[in-house]
Amino acid sequence: MQVNHLDASQFADLFTDPATKTEDMLDFEDQRTYVLTFNGLDILAIGTPDGGATVIYPCSSFDAESGGSIHDHARAINRADGSGT
Incomplete structure (x- = not known):
């Protein structure tokens, strides 16, 4: 796991990048x-x-209590409500 701090400009670049x-x-x-x-x-x-952010990655750890990672749950919610793929 990596933890980095992005200043406001770097965070804006990440947040608005088409790959994000x-x-x-x-x-x-x-x-x-x-x-x-x-x-x-x-x-x-x-x-x-x-205005910056603390960035943690990769965040793919499986949480046995909740049945998946935070990303797994977000993707499932997005699929269920039609807002994602």
Whole structure:
């Protein structure tokens, strides 16, 4: 697992890159976590107060209690409501 910090400009570049797909956005009080796929790589991007993000990848670990990873669940929800593939 890799953990990196992106400044606001780098995060904007990642977020707007055509290779980036937003699977889900989760709000935890005043902090937003983005569930992203970039070139097939599962990424979590946790927004920081400076407009950047802490990026964690790869995030493919299977959670036995919930029956999959956060990306697996986001994809299933997107398929179920027709908003994704």
